[in-house]
Amino acid sequence: MxxxxxxxxxxxxxxxxxxxxxxxxxxxxxxxxxxxxxxxxxxxxxxxxxxxxxxxxxxxxxxxxxxxxxxxxxxxxxxxxxxxLEMPKAQTESDKEKEAEKRNRLLALHNYGFDKVERLPGNIGYHKTVKFFETEIEGDVAVASLNFLTNTSAIIFDLRENTGGDAGMVALICSYLFKGRVHLNDFHWRKGNRIEQIWTNSHIEGKTLHDKDVFVLTSERTFSGAEDFAYNLKALKRATIVGERTSGGAHPGGFQRINDHFTVNIPIGRAVNPITNDNWEGIGVAPHIEVSEEHALYVSQYLILKKLIKKSPDAEIMGQRWKKTADELEHMLVNRGIQVNAILKQIDIE
Incomplete structure (x- = not known):
């Protein structure tokens, strides 16, 4: 046997x-x-x-x-x-190449952290990410996802499950949301007492989204690079943040090897926003509209539709559809105990 x-x-x-x-x-x-x-x-x-x-x-x-x-x-x-690490990290060049290839395959199977991009009722763009990886390996996916949103009337970026990642990807996505180059953040590195400035890119592939109204969804799990994205857009008054206060991690770093089975993640720098001269470390990013994460998407959709009805030149075409969808959302939110009138006043929509 x-x-x-x-x-x-x-x-x-x-x-x-x-x-x-x-x-x-x-x-x-x-x-x-x-x-x-x-x-x-x-x-x-x-x-x-x-x-x-x-x-x-x-x-x-x-x-x-x-x-x-x-x-x-x-x-x-x-x-x-x-x-x-139950399995020791690769040491030989051959093993490192195999490990990198396996990682890329794994990331591809998870679409490099880009979980969902779609049009919600009323022509609202919805863009959900769960991680920001390096632009070198997922830049094409990011660009394709953003170009899909070109004809939407407003955009919701869902970061409620995003645990962070690469600052370069944050800058790439932000590059579509501004006209011209914009100073997003500075990283102060301990080694060499060096400061690295992060700006939006001067060139994008496809059409700009700078004229779209932007909402960002957050939760208590939103962390690190995802907080960087939300904090930058809030400081630049480019987005309305809806949801929960984020986790509070503003110190970038990486894993350093101890031995074959143990590694330690050490923050070696800190983010400093050029507008606030501060960051979100330990306190998180406070939303403009604080609601539970389960209601954040519906509240954002409702607010966007109310704004479009009031201000969009496309209201003459889409107005009745927007109103019908907004009324349905309002009914649902009120039944869930959400004070919609108070929320409308918070961002000056009545």
Missing amino acids: NETPTKIQYVLTDDLQQEVITRMLVLIKESYIFPEVAEKVENIILSKLNNGDYIEIIDPTQFCQIITKDLQSISKDKHLGLKF
Whole structure:
């Protein structure tokens, strides 16, 4: 009788714990954006280690969860965290190429984070992303999704499930929403005390969307690069943010290798908006219209239709259809306890 081979469990020994924590703290001290916070993290984590707080943890995943909780509690930084890799990361060039090819295939199967693009009733464009990846690998998909929205009467960007990503993709999408180059953000990097300015692109493929009314949907899960998108558009008065206050992570960085199975995500910079001279770290992006994430899309559709009825030159063509859809949405929202009149007053539509 054939027996299923027993999977060898990766067990965390005391020596390995010591090795992982020691190396992790060295990397944090060397590159974390705020040196004084890195020192505080080192002191407290070493104290916990020496006190035996972690000694009974033998499961590596649980160990990472507890260390990450401690790191974030000390630093108040949601980007800082330890991760366990069951399969070691590739080291040879051949293995790295295979790993990169596999990643690209996986991203393609998920359409590079572009989850849905469609026309909602009333000719409202709807654009949902769950992640912003590098423009080098998903730029064509981004451009195609934005060009699909060319003939819509207004656009809703749904970031309620978006956990962040690449600043270059944020800039690419924003490039379609402005006329001319616009200064979006600055990244202050610890290494070299360098400042990197982020601007919209001077050239886009297809037609501009700068004349479209824009709404952005957010939730408590909206994080990092997705918050960058929402914060920039809010600061530039280019969009109405609807939903929940976002998670609050404004420190970009990346994973640094500890050993074959452990890696630590370390923020090495911070975003500074050129208009507010501030960012959303620890506080999130506050919406203009605060409603639960489940109602954010319907509220946005309703507000857009009310604005179109009142201000759009296409009202003579679409007015009756817009009114019918708006009335249906209003009825649904009122039944769900949403104070639509109060919301209309918030953005001066009555």
